[in-house]
Amino acid sequence: xxxxxxxxxxxxxxxxxxxxxxxxxxxxxxxxxxxxxxxxxxxxxxxxxxxxxxxxxxxxxxxxxxxxxxxxxxxxxxxxxxxxxxxxxxxxxxxxxxxxxx
Amino acid sequence: xxxxxxxxxxxxxxxxxxxxxxxxxxxxxxxxxxxxxxxxxxxxxxxxxxxxxxxxxxxxxxxxxxxxxxxxxxxxxxxxxxxxxxxxxxxxxxxxxxxxxxxxxxxxxxxxxxxxxxxxxxxxxxxxxxxxxxxxxxxxxxxxxxxxxxxxxxxxxxxxxxxxxxxxxxxxxxxxxxxxxxxxxxxxxxxxxxxxxxxxxxxxxxxxxxxxxxxxxxxxxxxxxxxxxxxxxxxxxxxxxxxx
Numbered sequence: 359x360x361x362x363x364x365x366x367x368x369x370x371x372x373x374x375x376x377x378x379x380x381x382x383x384x385x386x387x388x389x390x391x392x393x394x395x396x397x398x399x400x401x402x403x404x405x406x407x408x409x410x411x412x413x414x415x416x417x418x419x420x421x422x423x424x425x426x427x428x429x430x431x432x433x434x435x436x437x438x439x440x441x442x443x444x445x446x447x448x449x450x451x452x453x454x455x456x457x458x459x460x
Numbered sequence: 461x462x463x464x465x466x467x468x469x470x471x472x473x474x475x476x477x478x479x480x481x482x483x484x485x486x487x488x489x490x491x492x493x494x495x496x497x498x499x500x501x502x503x504x505x506x507x508x509x510x511x512x513x514x515x516x517x518x519x520x521x522x523x524x525x526x527x528x529x530x531x532x533x534x535x536x537x538x539x540x541x542x543x544x545x546x547x548x549x550x551x552x553x554x555x556x557x558x559x560x561x562x563x564x565x566x567x568x569x570x571x572x573x574x575x576x577x578x579x580x581x582x583x584x585x586x587x588x589x590x591x592x593x594x595x596x597x598x599x600x601x602x603x604x605x606x607x608x609x610x611x612x613x614x615x616x617x618x619x620x621x622x623x624x625x626x627x628x629x630x631x632x633x634x635x636x637x638x639x640x641x642x643x644x645x646x647x648x649x650x651x652x653x654x655x656x657x658x659x660x661x662x663x664x665x666x667x668x669x670x671x672x673x674x675x676x677x678x679x680x681x682x683x684x685x686x687x688x689x690x691x692x693x694x695x696x697x698x699x700x701x702x703x704x
Contacts, residue, residue: 360543363541365514374547374548375531375547378555387565387569395567395570403563407564409687410688411650413686415648415668417683420672447649455636458636
């Protein structure tokens with residue numbers, strides 16, 4: 359189904375996008391309200407919460423350019439050494455900018 | 461973004477509570493990161509203008525959708541006509557990770573009234589969710605961070621998008637400045653801050669491996685959900701020892 363990007367068409371597409379995104383924001387909470395939270399479910403949830411981030415970052419680390427890889431590496435190293443997010447993020451951005459400038 | 465010392469430990473059954481002050485605290489926590497969100501809002505605004513969207517639609521999209529990656533992706537599919545269903549499938553696939561975020565927050569959200577529960581989730585996004593989960597991991601209240609941080613990200617995203625229309629040329633090339641790595645580095649710092657042991661490392665390895673497998677061999681944009689579910693499933697079977 360193709361929508362003409364007239365004013366109303368564009369508005370319709372944006373509203374539909376908003377509804378779909380809202381379903382993703384509410385859906386997980388809604389579905390969980392039917393699932394009893396036992397110990398195993400709790401363990402699943404905790405394991406999944408770290409895994410979301412790892413799964414998000416993995417392709418960036420493997421398929422990204424040298425700048426992206428060095429950025430993530432610098433952030434990881436500074437985090438492990440100092441456990442402070444802001445310096446770690448700054449180091450990451452700096453690493454990416456310097457790598458890409460060379 | 462530093463862990464702030466709580467004056468007194470909050471009992472487990474009250475971790476879901478949050479006050480106006482907690483929300484403000486969450487807001488200020490994510491203001492530094494939100495400055496970078498402005499830059500990406502600008503980048504989105506510029507790209508959207510170049511795609512041919514009018515400023516009203518652009519700002520409306522950022523306000524109502526509030527999910528940057530999916531908004532960028534749909535611009536590639538924009539033209540005189542837009543294929544509605546493929547656009548919505550793309551938006552759903554990229555934003556499906558919100559489903560998992562909602563599920564992970566459920567143990568605390570369920571203690572709120574439905575109004576508050578779904579109201580707070582309106583603002584769920586990667587950075588504030590990660591911050592919130594970290595707080596709960598430290599046995600500190602996290603929903604104020606989720607809501608306040610989300611409001612910061614949301615408002616700065618809108619402002620950035622709007623600025624992109626007027627000052628589009630201010631930032632020529634965010635990628636060469638390394639600015640595209642801000643969110644990735646932030647999320648990585650959130651991973652690194654949590655507890656680490658053999659079980660966690662194996663779960664991460666499985667999540668990363670499945671994510672890459674999906675990235676290479678499964679339909680586009682499925683890798684986050686596949687990797688997260690794989691890691692979660694392993695965690696459900698290889699459980700931590702119960703604390704007595």
